[in-house]
Amino acid sequence: MEVTDEILIDLYKRMVRVRLFEEEAGRLAESARLPGFLHLYVGEEAVAAGVCAALKNEDQITSTHRGHGHLLAKGGDFNRMMAELMGKATGYCNGKGGSMHICDLDLAMLGANGIVGAGVPISVGAAYANKLTSNGLISVSFFGDGATNIGAFHEAANMAAALSLPMLFVCENNEYAEYSPRHKTMAIADVIERAAAYGFPGAIVDGMDSVAVFEAATLAIEKIRNGEGPMMLECKTYRFYDHVGVKGTASNYRTDEEVEEMRKRDPLVIHEARLVESGVMNDEEIQAFKDEIQKEVDASVEFAEQSPFPESDDILVDVYTNGGVS
Amino acid sequence: MSPDNIFEGASGSENSESNSGERKLGYGAAVVETMAQIMREDESVFLAGEDVGAHGGVFGYFRGLQPEFGDERVVDTPIAEQAIIGLGIGAAVQGMRPVVDLMFMDFICVAMDQIANQAAKLKYMFGGGAKLPLTITTAGGAGLSAAAQHSQSLEAMLCHIPGLKVAMPSDAYEVKGLLTSCIREDNPTVFIINKRKLADACHVPEELFEIPLGKGHIFREGSDVTLVAIGRMVDEARGAADILSEEGIDCELINPRTVQPLDIDLIVESVSKTGNLVIVHEAVRFGGIGAEIAAQIQEEAFDYLDAPIGRVAAPFSPIPFSPVLEKQYVPDAERIAAGVRNLS
Ligand SMILES: Cc1ncc(C[n+]2csc(CCOP(=O)(O)OP(=O)(O)O)c2C)c(N)n1
Ligand SMILES: [Mg+2]
Numbered sequence: 047m048e049v050t051d052e053i054l055i056d057l058y059k060r061m062v063r064v065r066l067f068e069e070e071a072g073r074l075a076e077s078a079r080l081p082g083f084l085h086l087y088v089g090e091e092a093v094a095a096g097v098c099a100a101l102k103n104e105d106q107i108t109s110t111h112r113g114h115g116h117l118l119a120k121g122g123d124f125n126r127m128m129a130e131l132m133g134k135a136t137g138y139c140n141g142k143g144g145s146m147h148i149c150d151l152d153l154a155m156l157g158a159n160g161i162v163g164a165g166v167p168i169s170v171g172a173a174y175a176n177k178l179t180s181n182g183l184i185s186v187s188f189f190g191d192g193a194t195n196i197g198a199f200h201e202a203a204n205m206a207a208a209l210s211l212p213m214l215f216v217c218e219n220n221e222y223a224e225y226s227p228r229h230k231t232m233a234i235a236d237v238i239e240r241a242a243a244y245g246f247p248g249a250i251v252d253g254m255d256s257v258a259v260f261e262a263a264t265l266a267i268e269k270i271r272n273g274e275g276p277m278m279l280e281c282k283t284y285r286f287y288d289h290v291g292v293k294g295t296a297s298n299y300r301t302d303e304e305v306e307e308m309r310k311r312d313p314l315v316i317h318e319a320r321l322v323e324s325g326v327m328n329d330e331e332i333q334a335f336k337d338e339i340q341k342e343v344d345a346s347v348e349f350a351e352q353s354p355f356p357e358s359d360d361i362l363v364d365v366y367t368n369g370g371v372s
Numbered sequence: 373m374s375p376d377n378i379f380e381g382a383s384g385s386e387n388s389e390s391n392s393g394e395r396k397l398g399y400g401a402a403v404v405e406t407m408a409q410i411m412r413e414d415e416s417v418f419l420a421g422e423d424v425g426a427h428g429g430v431f432g433y434f435r436g437l438q439p440e441f442g443d444e445r446v447v448d449t450p451i452a453e454q455a456i457i458g459l460g461i462g463a464a465v466q467g468m469r470p471v472v473d474l475m476f477m478d479f480i481c482v483a484m485d486q487i488a489n490q491a492a493k494l495k496y497m498f499g500g501g502a503k504l505p506l507t508i509t510t511a512g513g514a515g516l517s518a519a520a521q522h523s524q525s526l527e528a529m530l531c532h533i534p535g536l537k538v539a540m541p542s543d544a545y546e547v548k549g550l551l552t553s554c555i556r557e558d559n560p561t562v563f564i565i566n567k568r569k570l571a572d573a574c575h576v577p578e579e580l581f582e583i584p585l586g587k588g589h590i591f592r593e594g595s596d597v598t599l600v601a602i603g604r605m606v607d608e609a610r611g612a613a614d615i616l617s618e619e620g621i622d623c624e625l626i627n628p629r630t631v632q633p634l635d636i637d638l639i640v641e642s643v644s645k646t647g648n649l650v651i652v653h654e655a656v657r658f659g660g661i662g663a664e665i666a667a668q669i670q671e672e673a674f675d676y677l678d679a680p681i682g683r684v685a686a687p688f689s690p691i692p693f694s695p696v697l698e699k700q701y702v703p704d705a706e707r708i709a710a711g712v713r714n715l716s
Contacts, residue, residue, distance in 0.1 A: 081517035081695045133517065133694030144519045144693030160521030161482065162451050195450035196482070223451055225427040231450035299426060355696040365689045 047261055051326045053099065057256040058317055058327075060095035062339050064088075064115040065314055067124060070343045071114070071131060072292040080131050082144050087115030089286035092313035093218050094119035096251075096259025097186060097279075100267050106154040106172040106185040108165030111146050112218075112285075113158025116188050120153045124346035134353035141356045142364070154183075162223075163189060163196035166215070170202045173211035173276075184212040184270050192223025194237050203244045206276040214266055215241065215278035218253065224289045225299040241278035253281030254311040257320070284308040395578060400570035402547035403433035403509075407471070409580050410555050411441050414469060417555060420447040420459055421473025421509075430475055431511060431570055453479050457486035457508065461494065464506040464560075471555060477512035477564060478524045491560040492535030506560045507551075512540075513566040513604055513654055514702050520690035523698075525603070525655035530562050531632040531664070537561040537585050538632040542606035543574045546629060549583030557585060566604040586633035590642070594624035597712050598642040600665060601652040602628055609652050611705030616712055623712065631661050639665060640672045647678035650711050652703055657685035684711040 068088045075084045087094070090112070098107070098119040109116040114127065122138075130137025131145055138148050149157035156172060159165045169187035176183045193199055194217060206213045217237045221228045234240070241248035249266070252258045259281055266277040286309060287293075321327040327335065397405065411417050419437060421429075425448040428435030438446040449456050453474055460472035474480055480487060487508070494502050514523035530538045537559055539550040547565070554561040591606060592613060601609035606627045613623035624642050628635050643649050649669055651662035662683040669681060684703045692698055 082693060083518060083522070133696065139693070141694035141697065142520075142690075142692045144517065146519055146521065147693070160519065161479070192451045195452050197452070197454055198482075223422075224430065225423050226448050226450075230448060356692070356694050358697070358700050361687055361689050361692060361697055361701060 047264060049257055049260065051324075053260065054257070054317075054321060054324070054326050057095050057099055057260060058321060058335070059339075060099060060119045061091040061256060061314055061317060062336055063124075064091045064094065064118045066336065066339050066343050067118055067127065067346075068114060070347065071128075072287065074131075074347070075291055076293070081133055082146075083290050084131070084145050085112040085290060086285070086287045086292065087112050089308070089312070090218055090220060090253065090283045091115060091119070092256035092259050092317070093216065093253045093281040093283055094188070096256040097188075097214070097216055097263045099256075099260050100263035101186065102183065104154050105183050106156055106169065108156045108169045108172070108185070108187045109158045110165060110189055110193065110218075111158060111160055111162065112190070113148055114145065116158070117148055117150055117153070117155050120150075120155050122150055122153060122155070124342050125349040126150075128346035128350040129353045132350045132353070133355065134350055135356040135360070136349070136353040140360065140364075142360070163193040163198040165189065166193070166199050166202040167205075169213055170206050170211060173206060173213035174209065176212050177209075182271065184214060184267060186214045186216055188216045188218060190223060191217060191219040191221065191228050191237050192226070192231065194240055195223070195231055203240065203246075203276075207244045207246045210273070210275040212270050212273070213276040214263070214270055215248070215276060216263075217278065217280045218283055219280050220283050220285045222285070222289070222300065227299065236280060238278060238280040246276045246278065248278030248280060250280045250282065253283030254313045254316060256313060256317055284311070394575040396573040397544050397548075397576040398571055398573045399541075399544040399547055399566075400431060400433040402544040402576055403551065403565065404436055406548045406551045406580065407434065407437055408440060410552060411437070411445065413580070416467065416469040417471060418445040418447065418463070418468065419471045419473065420449050421456060422449055422451055422475050424448060424473050429473070431565075431567060433565065433570065434473070453483035454486050457483045457491060460506045460508070461486060461491050461504065464504045465494070465502050469505045469555060471507045471509060474508060474510040476522050477510045477526055478521050480508075480510060480526060480530070480562075487530075487536070488533045492533045495559070496535060503558050504560050505555075505558045507554045507557075508560070508562045510562065510564060511567040512564045513568055514691050514698060515568045517693055517695050517698060519693040523691040525653065527564060527602075527631050528655055528660050528664075531634075531661060535560065536632060537630060538564065539585060539630045540564045540603040541566075541629070542603055542627050543569070543572065544576050545574055546583060548576050549581050550585070550629060552580050553582040553585050556582065561585070564603065569604055583629060585630045586635055588626055588628040588635035588638040590638070591625040591627050592623070594622040594646065596622040596646055597648040597650060597715065598624045598626060598639065598646045599650050599652065599708070599712070600626045600628065600639055602631060602661065603654060605652045605654055605703060608703060608705045609708055612708035612712065615705060615709045621712060634661075634665070636665070636668050636672065639669060643669055643673045644676040647676055648715050649677070650682035650684060650708070650715065652684045652708050652711075654686060654702060656688050657683055658688050660685050679715040682711045682715055684708045
């Protein structure tokens with residue numbers, strides 16, 4: 047497969063958008079300017095970027111509690127994202143969902159999710175609708191390594207296989223579920239074994255390399271669109287910040303050395319080296335590119351801060367379609 | 373804000389002394405202390421749940437247990453709510469006395485078959501043969517901008533299922549007394565920890581003691597109106613009683629402590645004295661525990677009532693994320709006071 051310069055730039059743009067937004071959100075959270083729980087995607091950008099770059103706009107995705115990256119990589123809007131994180135009326139969910147429920151149905155992003163594993167069956171449903179209507183679309187579910195321990199994942203995997211649905215399972219294996227290392231909560235070596243158990247193929251991918259993810263996703267998606275049934279990618283990745291927020295927590299569930307070691311495989315740094323090496327961009331161009339996106343991020347903070355909070359009457363709006371209140 | 377921050381200060385140096393020389397203990401710290409004391413005296417007690425061990429629970433209220441009791445009696449489980457409850461049920465039937473934790477109360481929905489169809493009914497379906505000394509701990513309540521899937525108060529759902537008992541401690545003293553009773557109880561119990569209360573301290577005896585499940589508590593005596601409040605709403609109702617007392621309205625404040633079984637006699641007695649009743653809870657008003665209390669009071673104390681029973685509770689919507697909406701969503705002292713003034 048040829049990975050063109052345009053694709054390299056596209057992958058980079060998706061990752062930088064996620065990185066700069068997330069770093070900003072982290073800073074805002076640290077200075078108590080964001081309410082609620084914030085699960086940052088920093089370190090895992092190559093996964094969302096690589097997969098989303100291989101999708102059509104209309105292909106559906108479901109996401110997780112760590113969902114900002116998925117929406118941004120699919121083209122999400124900084125302003126509406128930032129406004130949502132601040133609970134403003136101009137946010138993606140009118141301020142009612144927040145970080146864990148961020149969504150954009152126009153981008154076929156069917157929502158982050160506060161319940162671990164809950165997005166996976168929903169992707170099965172989207173895939174089923176795709177199959178029924180022969181619309182040529184596929185659905186993708188992003189989920190963590192920890193999520194593959196929950197029943198919802200297993201029911202969904204089996205059903206997608208049994209019904210031969212156009213669905214891509216993307217495991218973001220960052221080796222931890224909150225503060226629990228993976229080896230303490232599952233007895234298999236690689237998460238990908240779980241796909242085989244349900245009778246569909248999968249591959250392990252370097253989740254720090256957006257090109258590797260893009261290539262694997264492109265291959266899988268082609269087969270899925272051809273009606274070969276579900277597939278799974280296990281992307282080996284790492285989260286650079288804590289489970290919630292930025293700072294380290296009281297318990298030493300992982301060492302600073304480990305984090306430092308993994309930071310050497312920063313997906314942006316890897317990709318920047320590639321851009322320079324292949325002559326697609328030089329250092330100054332890279333910096334200018336980032337500065338441009340940082341400006342958009344800064345503007346989104348401004349936008350969000352100036353936006354109004356929802357009105358109190360909004361509480362009862364959208365409980366049901368077409369109103370109806372008890 | 374992360375769950376860990378919420379707890380900082382609560383686990384702290386564990387206890388301090390008030391002016392009167394009474395020992396004070398935080399609400400969250402009372403969970404750890406009670407667990408540790410019970411686990412020391414009863415080898416059949418163990419704790420299982422997500423991140424309860426090495427991390428000490430995401431809210432910190434199991435911190436220190438795994439170092440003392442080891443990783444077999446304080447077990448970090450996979451993310452598997454159904455299997456966590458099942459683990460407790462199976463072990464309980466085998467004579468253990470498990471405490472299993474569902475990190476957030478919202479996650480009971482993931483485990484509802486094991487809770488409602490299995491734990492609650494096994495004894496009855498088996499013709500009485502099985503004993504189920506199982507305690508489910510879980511963190512409920514709103515107010516942290518944790519949004520619709522991490523903030524709910526679902527106690528009414530649980531109370532509706534025969535076979536379960538449900539405790540809702542409103543302060544650290546009740547944490548200790550009710551948790552002790554729940555763990556020593558031979559039936560499945562759900563112990564609902566309010567995540568906004570974790571750092572609040574009050575006097576708590578050093579030794580283990582039991583608060584009987586099904587016995588309410590008169591928090592404050594009064595003659596004009598009976599206020600029944602559960603869980604954290606006891607604090608807000610107390611605030612309302614203070615506001616109202618300045619207006620010359622004397623409230624009697626009752627805290628049922630457990631909502632299943634429910635100490636209806638205590639409420640009947642109070643209403644027969646005051647003639648007025650307002651019920652307060654954090655859960656949505658429709659189908660909440662207030663509806664049950666109101667129904668029972670009109671059956672038992674209709675003749676004493678001077679006005680229709682009032683309820684102050686959440687509106688019929690999921691819990692909104694935005695702090696401004698959430699603040700209006702959760703009942704507070706002002707709204708409760710208004711609810712009392714509105715009694716016609
Ligand atoms: C059903 C359910 N159980 C537990 C939680 C609490 N929780 C939130 S994230 C998380 C860890 C998820 O791990 P993983 O799937 O590997 O995703 P990661 O956070 O590593 O991206 C847990 C246990 C939850 N939100 N939902
Ligand atoms: Mg993980």
